[in-house]
Amino acid sequence: MQNTDPTAPAGAQGAQSGASEAEAAMNADIDALSQQLAQAETAVAEMRDVLLRERAELENQRRRLQRDLEQARKFANERLLSDLLPVFDALNSGLAIENADAAVLREGTDLTLKTLLRVAETNGLKQVDPTGTPFNPDLHQAMSMVDSPDHASGLVVATLQKGYVLNDRLLRPALVAVAK
Missing domain, CATH: 1.20.5 (Single alpha-helices involved in coiled-coils or other helix-helix interfaces)
Structure with a gap:
């Protein structure tokens, strides 16, 4: 187109x-x-x-x-408290005895303490009882120095209060007397 x-x-x-x-x-x-x-x-x-x-x-x-x-x-704390229940039971049983002499009470208290220590150890707590060992400032706190002809200088001669370690960490140092 x-x-x-x-x-x-x-x-x-x-x-x-x-x-x-x-x-x-x-x-x-x-x-x-x-x-x-x-x-x-x-x-x-x-x-x-x-x-x-x-x-x-x-x-x-x-x-x-x-x-x-x-x-x-x-x-x-559930596991720890569950482990402590036998200790509570033992203490309650000891308190339920009305006419016990001192020897029976002492034996019951000793067994209860052993049970408590076992529970503590299974939960990572260890006692520090350094009597007879060399003084270690990382674990011990010297409260006094004593003259001791039976012990070498620097040895712990008495534990005034036991220390405790929780899972390799110092919870409380042991209070000790150390030989001069």
């Missing part, structure tokens, strides 16, 4: 078809960009959803850990 209008310039028809091709190319670019934008919006929405889920999971985990920590604190 040719333009038969003698007054129309010869290149006008070509210009119209060039403009429509440029417009079509621009529309195609706009459609492609619109598709890319829609894909990007979908990806952002998915990432936002994942982010919200992860935040919720982290918050739930934090709450669970806090609850577990509170439970651990609350029942941390």
Whole structure:
């Protein structure tokens, strides 16, 4: 189809078809960009959803850990106290005896003390009774220095109060008398 209008310039028809091709190319670019934008919006929405889920999971985990920590604190001594129940029972039995002589009471107290020490040892507590050993400032506290011809200088000759170590950490030093 040719333009038969003698007054129309010869290149006008070509210009119209060039403009429509440029417009079509621009529309195609706009459609492609619109598709890319829609894909990007979908990806952002998915990432936002994942982010919200992860935040919720982290918050739930934090709450669970806090609850577990509170439970651990609350029942941390459960095993120790359960182990102490026989000691309580022995003391109650000793107190229930009304007409006991001193020897029977002493024997019962000795057995109760041994039970208590056994419970303490199973829970990591060890006694420090250094009589006859060299003075160790890491475990002992010297309360006095005494002249003792039977002991070498620096040896512990008497324990005034036993010390205790809990799981290799000094809980209380032993109070001792040391030979000069």
